Amino acid sequence: MRQAVVGMLAHVDAGKTTLAEAMLFAAGAIRRRGRVDHGDAHLDTDAMERERGITIFSKQTSLDYNDVHLMLLDAPGHVDFSAEAERTLMALDYAVLVIGANDGVQGHTETLWELLGRYGIPAFIFINKLDLAGTERAAVTDELARRLDAACLSGEELLGGGAACEDAAATDEAALDEYLEGGALSRATLRRLVRERKVFPCFAGSALRGEGVEAFMDGLAALVDEHAWPEEFAARVYKVSRSPRGERLAWLKVTGGALRAKTVLSGVDRGEAWTEKVDQVRIYDADAFQTVSEVPAGRVCAVTGLSHVVPGSALGSEPAGAVPVLAPVLSYQVLADGRDVDAVVRALRELADEDPMLGVSWEEQLQEVHVQLMGAVQREVVQQLLHDRYGLDVAFGPGGILYKETITEAVEGVGHFEPLRHYAEAHLMLEPLPRGSGIQAGTRCSEDDLDRNWQRLILTHVFEREHRGVLTGAPVTDVRITLLGGRAHAKHTEGGDFRQATYRALREGLMMARERGACELLEPWYRFRLVVPQEKVGRSLADLQRMAAEFDAPEVDGELAGIEGVAPASEMHEYALEVSGYSGGRGRLMLEYAGYRTCHDAQRVIDEAAYDPEADLPNTPDSVFCSHGAGYTVKWHEVPEHAHVSIDPARLRPWREADGAFFSSGF
Known part of the structure; x- marks a missing residue:
């Protein structure tokens, strides 16, 4: 049986978890489809996830369909948890990028697409929510070709020998020879083109109504390729978490040989050499798990007993991986309100052990605790975790930009x-x-x-x-x-x-x-897409120039104009409310982390810091x-x-x- 670890990725509210639910139902892995908005989705098991209606922690499940075993990893879609999504990429053979037809390609969609390219992960696309009024597949398909890749081609046509096959053949010399000789592409050739990221099959439908889901799964099962894994043991840790009983769980993808319970492993993490024994090996389905004695290469699991590993740790013969791209941009003071500060710091550092992007620092001179986060929603989740897990009630001071x-x-x-x-x-x-x-x-x-x-x-x-x-x-x-x-x-x-x-x-x-x-002082910059009514373009351009933004000429589409570029996070992170105000609610601003660059007003920041x-x-x-x-x-x-x-x-x-x-x- 062919197998693959498939990640479910999307911008928030695109319907990613709903699609995963529909796939599990179609494969017979669950008896009824839950709904995110009803709080009974199979994969959104955490109370905070059900309350907020978003995925916060990546989850694992699996299904068998058309003689293919698919292990699904449902990654967070909200931008504040994009670092968790990036870590999940370490375990993937393929990704499914879900696009909401009502929203199209968002800034976060482009970031995910760039990350998939950086990690070399083949991708399928599912255009969701076509049941909503005013949505058209053709319009989204054109946007995909323009903003992501021209090789985003109809999956149905690829498998049915339609016009998309000619476009697919044009991406590869051997495939073109095959197409010119026989007028079609074999299934093996299509699988190779997908695996090599030369073609990105696109499917469409409505996950909520179950429309187009089986056609998508037929295509996914048909185009997932065999993978030959080396015999020598190797694995990569992609996540660290705590079980409800407080056990430290290391989630990993076995990339060579097999992982057996009671195996003694060694490595070096954070500059410290360690040797430890794997205790239990678990296969999870959402929050439920079964203990197994062995996991072969190509599969994902969670293990107990490894106290030193961190997300990204390489085990056995696995080579070192890429440095994560995403990083926190905001810093908050933690207000303990008379609580034991040492207990707060210990709890935060335990949370940071699970999420390396959660920075924790003790400012000795100020006698203050500070945390570095991706945004306000992550701050609220950290606050809730401190309350639920450790019984600590804390508040946060106003957020400031995290300079470097x-x-x-x-x-x-x-x-x-x-x-x-x-x-x-x-x-x-x-x-x-x-x-x-x-x-x-x-x-x-x-x-x-x-x-x-x-x-x-x-x-x-x-x-x-x-x-x-x-x-x-x-x-x-x-x-x-x-x-x-x-x-x-x-x-x-x-x-x-x-x-x-x-x-x-x-x-x-x-x-x-x-x-x-x-x-040199550095500051985080955002990639932005600003959409405003045409008559407000002048105001928008003046604002962007004042904020030291770098941007392209506006693109007019009917009554609206779109402007794309990059700008300092310090100038842009509260601009969305201003846009809504001067555009009469018709404008919108989409922001996405774009890395650190030279600080645009360094001397002011240095003077104010008085360090x-x-x-x-x-x-x-x-x-x-x-x-x-x-x-x-x-x-x-x-x-x-x-x-x-x-x-x-x-x-x-x-x-x-x-x-x-x-x-x-x-x-």
């Missing part, structure tokens, strides 16, 4: 920590990386100059926490950190000494960059040296002159990334 910092040229940082009977020195090279790269780390230091265990320890400290920039104290990103050299003392060096030396080296390097004018990096003592750039048995502080700009190690470029080795193999094996 980076550098624009390479600098070397030196950190030295030598109070009495302690010793460590570290030299780090900091280099700028392209936007969206995050933090990378590696070494060029010879093992003859610094033992490999000390090198591993230094680079563990690089990864173990978020590092502050020196402009506003915002997190540092898009930087490659390379260990050039260092020194330990045979008698006096302890592990914590290199932590201090590493932190100080990073800060000293950032201060050097700041002195050279090579520090003094030298006064931030927990993140000091200064170093500690020792003389005559007493430690003394050396200001950051004088540290290179006092350093004990001098870096000889001729002794540097080729760059070696600090990846799992680096931490778990020899050089």
Whole structure:
């Protein structure tokens, strides 16, 4: 039996969960179709999901149809939970992108489409809600070809030998030869074209009424291809959650060999090597599960017993994956109202363990807890989870933009920590990386100059926490950190000494960059689509220019005009209400995260932050040296002159990334 893991993706309210419900009913996997609006959908089992009528947590179920076993992963559609949707992509063989015929292609639809391309996932499209008045398949099909890909072709025609086959053949040389010779494409060729993302079959109907669902499932089953998996065990974790009993569940896709209960696995996550035994292996159907002894390659499951893995963790022979694209853009202060702050921080960090995009930080100087989130709906869900799971009632302060910092040229940082009977020195090279790269780390230091265990320890400290920039104290990103050299003392060096030396080296390097004018403030930008009546275009263009937006010329469609572009999130996140006001309710604004870019009003933000990096003592750039048995502080700009190690470029080795193999094996 052929099998595939298929993800259900969509913008909010497109009817994705309703389609999954209809598919399960058509395959006989459930006896009656639930409805999202009635709160009895098979996959929306969480109380918050039923109350809000949206999918918040990805769910797993399965069905058999026409001799194909399909494992469905229903991912969230709301933009605030798009990071959960992105993590789900790690487990997919195919995706079903659901488009609401009444809404067409939305900004979030385009983001999902780009993510599918980034992860190389073949996609089917289902145009839903054609039962609504004023909807036409042809209009949506034209929009798909224009805004997503010209190879979005009718699935019915592809399978029936219609006109779409000629368009499909034109995407591939071998397929074109086959079509010219016989006037048709074989089922095997169509499967290959879909698998290689050269063709995207489109189907249409009404999931709520069950119209077009069987034709879609016939097409899905016909076009899912065989997959040959390697014999050596491999798996990738795509989600971490807690069971109702509090057990930590690691959800993973087995990509090689088989996963057996009681198997001992090892890996490196967050710079820490670990070895643990898989306890239970579970196959879930919504919230129900059965325990199994083994899961073969190509299937998804949840396991207990793995306490160190995070979404994205590679197990066995699985290679490292891509860095996630989506990131939180807002920061909120958590108001504990006299509650035990330590308990609040512990609870938030446990939630962050399940959702890496939920950033949690303790601001020592302000004695405040802050969280980084995607938006207001996610904030409300976090608030509810704290109440339901931990009995903690908290409030949140007003949201602010989550800024980040980076550098624009390479600098070397030196950190030295030598109070009495302690010793460590570290030299780090900091280099700028392209936007969206995050933090990378590696070494060029010879093992003859610094033992490999000390090198591993230094680079563990690089990864173990978020590092502050020196402009506003915002997190540092898009930087490659390379260990050039260092020194330990045979008698006096302890592990914590290199932590201090590493932190100080990073800060000293950032201060050097700041002195050279090579520090840069970044802010999140939104991709937007603004639709307004034609007579309001002038007002809209004036607003966009004021907000430092970059946009294309308006496109007129009847009485309305559409404008697309990108703009700073700080300017746009409250603009929707303004649009509704000046357009008499006829305008609409769609926003989607578009990554971090240079801050458009950096000096204002820096001035308002009034951040003094030298006064931030927990993140000091200064170093500690020792003389005559007493430690003394050396200001950051004088540290290179006092350093004990001098870096000889001729002794540097080729760059070696600090990846799992680096931490778990020899050089």
